[in-house]
Amino acid sequence: MKLKVVTSDGKTGARTGGPSTRHLLREAAIELFMAKGYDGVSVAEIARSADAFPNQVTHHFGSKEALFVEAASRAVLRSAKQAELRTRDSKSNEDHTRKLISYLLGPGSPAVMMFAEAMLMARRKADLQEIIRETVAELHVAGEAAMVDTLMRTGWRVRTTPDIITRGFWSAIFGLALEKAALGERFEYSTAEAVALMMINLKGNFSDPRG
Amino acid sequence: MKLKVVTSDGKTGARTGGPSTRHLLREAAIELFMAKGYDGVSVAEIARSADAFPNQVTHHFGSKEALFVEAASRAVLRSAKQAELRTRDSKSNEDHTRKLISYLLGPGSPAVMMFAEAMLMARRKADLQEIIRETVAELHVAGEAAMVDTLMRTGWRVRTTPDIITRGFWSAIFGLALEKAALGERFEYSTAEAVALMMINLKGNFSDPRG
Structure with a gap:
């Protein structure tokens, strides 16, 4: 009891x-x-x-709105953590990127969508914006740390900095989640694959002509 | 009268x-x-x-919701067209990408945000989803056509297909617009720059080791 x-x-x-x-x-x-x-x-x-x-x-x-934003923030941070844990054993960069996106658009998507909704809710409301700002900063820091960890473990090469890749990744994930939520069964997975290919191209473990 | x-x-x-x-x-x-x-x-x-x-x-x-979704769809298509017209004279791929993103996060952002809100509204509503689906398809087709046009005119090289770049681009733009709306003055432009660098990396006119 x-x-x-x-x-x-x-x-x-x-x-x-x-x-x-x-x-x-x-x-x-x-x-x-x-x-x-x-x-x-x-x-x-x-x-x-x-x-x-x-x-x-x-x-x-x-307020109810502030509670929603706090709940959404906690939920998306947990989803990000889960995505990281479930992709740790990836055998290649391609595999890793696709698994991350699949998790965040699949089992993790209710949390990502909830956070997207919280972002819309926070417009022009300073107190809510502050929670969103902290959460986005945490997502970036955690993502960057996980990526540096992966790169050190695997030796995969990247074309740009983990900070840039992480920021670009989350923007694309928020956009994808929005499209998927809006389109439901009509969502075209070629859009998710396009984002995967964009990330893979950036993170590709090939020799860079400028590297 | x-x-x-x-x-x-x-x-x-x-x-x-x-x-x-x-x-x-x-x-x-x-x-x-x-x-x-x-x-x-x-x-x-x-x-x-x-x-x-x-x-x-x-x-x-x-309904009011359906009118909102139709209005948002028309507005985002117009913004996309404006973004294309205003970046036509870009001197380089970097310049082109940055101008596109600046327009869509600047003068074009009210329309992009309105469409992001319409996407959230369309969840689980089949009639609204259909309008969103058509609009997203139109954005992809128009973006791909504009890109093919630019590539033929400039001879810039790309790492992957215009279709993939366009789809990835719009997902990232929707995500960025959401972040910018949510964070207001607290939005960090390094996130927009991260997306620009992601796209520039994909569209880069350098020699690709696999090309």
């Missing part, structure tokens, strides 16, 4: 002997928003699922 | 001696949605601006 405890310093989310209310609310929000979309979920439902009160959402996050 | 005429065959938008009501509604929608966003504009306001009745929106487009 879960405890329903409202601490006096709820702002920090501190709660004795278990995950904080803030944490539980965010986890419930990730699950519910991902399943039913922003409009399909009420604050009351999220609170109920986290064994909390609706006003605790306002207290910890400020 | 504009005429307010409701024709019996309004479905085809036919109206004697002037642009059809359908056309006027779509143009008014482009202007108003681009200025004030989806939620900031009412159907009544669009109808008023097109000198039409609100029920004509329903008649010609079915």
Whole structure:
């Protein structure tokens, strides 16, 4: 049985002997928003699922929109981590790139789409923009670190810096996810393959005439 | 003075001696949605601006969402055309790519963002998906044609096919536009530059070891 405890310093989310209310609310929000979309979920439902009160959402996050953006940010960072873990054993650069894209457009796509929606939501809202900015920066840093790691392990050559490849990769993934969500079954996989080929061309382990 | 005429065959938008009501509604929608966003504009306001009745929106487009998706589609196709016209005189591949991206993230960005929003709106809605699918296909066809034209004119070499480059380009542009909209002044131009370098690398007019 879960405890329903409202601490006096709820702002920090501190709660004795278990995950904080803030944490539980965010986890419930990730699950519910991902399943039913922003409009399909009420604050009351999220609170109920986290064994909390609706006003605790306002207290910890400020608004339903801010909770959505925080949930989407956490979800996309987890998806990125999963994509990295599942592609670690790739045997070639081509294999690695295709696996990354397949994961992010497949099992990882609800999180990527949720973050795309959060990005649209954050327009002209300074507090939400700040969460998006931090998340995009984290995606870039984590992606760059994973790439440097892969390059050191495999000796694959790249045409440009891991920083540039990572930034370009995420822009293309956000765009692909948007197209795939919009087109549903009508999405043409040749578009995903085009992005894969773009990345493979950049990361190609062939001898560069200028290298 | 504009005429307010409701024709019996309004479905085809036919109206004697002037642009059809359908056309006027779509143009008014482009202007108003681009200025004030989806939620900031009412159907009544669009109808008023097109000198039409609100029920004509329903008649010609079915819903406010469908009108938005049609308006966004037309707007992004126009922006793409403008981007092409304004970069025709580029002196090098690098210059061409940077000018394209600058236009689409600058003067062309309201249209690109509107289309990104329309893509999110079209999720799980078959009739809206069909409009998005046609528009994306048109963007690909027009982009490929423009690229083939440029390559024939300049003799620039590319690493892969114009079809792949065009598809990859638009995915990256949609992603970049989303990031720029979400981050506002916090958007880092190094991300746009990363996409430019990705494209330049693909389109580079250097000797390819495999060519």
